[in-house]
Amino acid sequence: MRHWPETPAQRVTRNSRGHGGTGLGAERPFSLAMFADEALAAVQAPRFVAAGISMGAAIALRLACLHPARVAGxxxxxxxxxxxxxxxxxxxxxxxxGLLRRMPPAKARATFxxxxxxxxxxxxAPDNLASLLAYCDRPDAAEFATVLADIAADGPGITPRDAAALRLPCLILANDGDMIHPLATAGQLAAAIPGARLAEVPPKSTAPEAHLAAIRTxxxxxLSSVAKAQP
Structure with a gap:
């Protein structure tokens, strides 16, 4: 994970179905709740910092709201x-x-x-476009389209009231110039979570190395501040 900094903290990564070589499994429909349950099952530590990017952020938020005794940050x-x-x-x-469900991947790519x-x-938002077109290059593009459709139509199953009840340190990182991950969405979450700190980082599409460096820092x-606060 290129975003991960040099730190003594142990990282446990759970690749959701269809991501990072994880199979699709048999259960349908795909949902953020399913992915969150599977992520929680992968963590052995009694307390941990829940962190995620994009879809992973929605999963992390769900874990924090539904399992406050386990999520320390x-x-x-x-x-x-x-x-x-x-x-x-x-x-x-x-x-x-939708295009991948209706036509061959190469045609879906060109059409989109x-x-x-x-x-x-x-x-x-050229970085967003590159990510979307890359879905068409997957060998399982037609099957993965079901994951995309199900998850893009889903939500985290968390309300603003749930977020307002959180009592934990929270860091939110986002950047401008991203249509799929709007800065406004990060702002909405920061306003809903008590004490959340929102930091804007350089855009991934125009300054990728600076973007990664800012996230790592x-x-x-x-992580250091959360570790120091633990009893």
Missing amino acids: LVLIRPAWGFDPAPANMAPVRDIA AASALGQRLARD ALAAF
């Missing part, structure tokens, strides 16, 4: 979900999933890239 990096299911910013993911949305992404400082 929360890190949300480029969150794509606030509290509502099927947020508007996930429309590009739903679109590419040529669409008005694809052209807008190319202009305003912020994450290292946060």
Whole structure:
């Protein structure tokens, strides 16, 4: 994980179904609740910092709200979900999933890239476009489209009231120029979680190395502060 800093903290990574070589399994539909349950089952430590990027941020938020006795800190990096299911910013993911379900991957890629949305992404959020088009290059693109469609239509199952009840250190990192992970979504979460600190980092699309460096620095400082606060 390139975002992970040099730190004595132990990291446990759970790749959700269809991600990082993890199989799709038989259970349907895919959901953030399913992924959160599987992530929690992978953690042996009695207390831990829940951290995630994009979809992982929604999973981490769900874990913090539903399992407060186990989650000692929360890190949300480029969150794509606030509290509502099927947020508007996930429309590009739903679109590419729909194309992959209807046509061969190469045609889906070309069709999306040529669409008005694809052209807008190319202009305003090229990093988002590259990620979306990469879905078409997967050997299991048609099958993975079901994951994309299900998750993009889902939500974390958490309300603003749930977030307001959190009593833990929380760091939220986001950047401008990202249509799928809007800075406004990070702001919404920061406003809902008591004491949350929102830090803006350099855009991933225009300054990738500075983006990663800023995340590593912020994450290292946060993990150190959480460790010092533990009894």
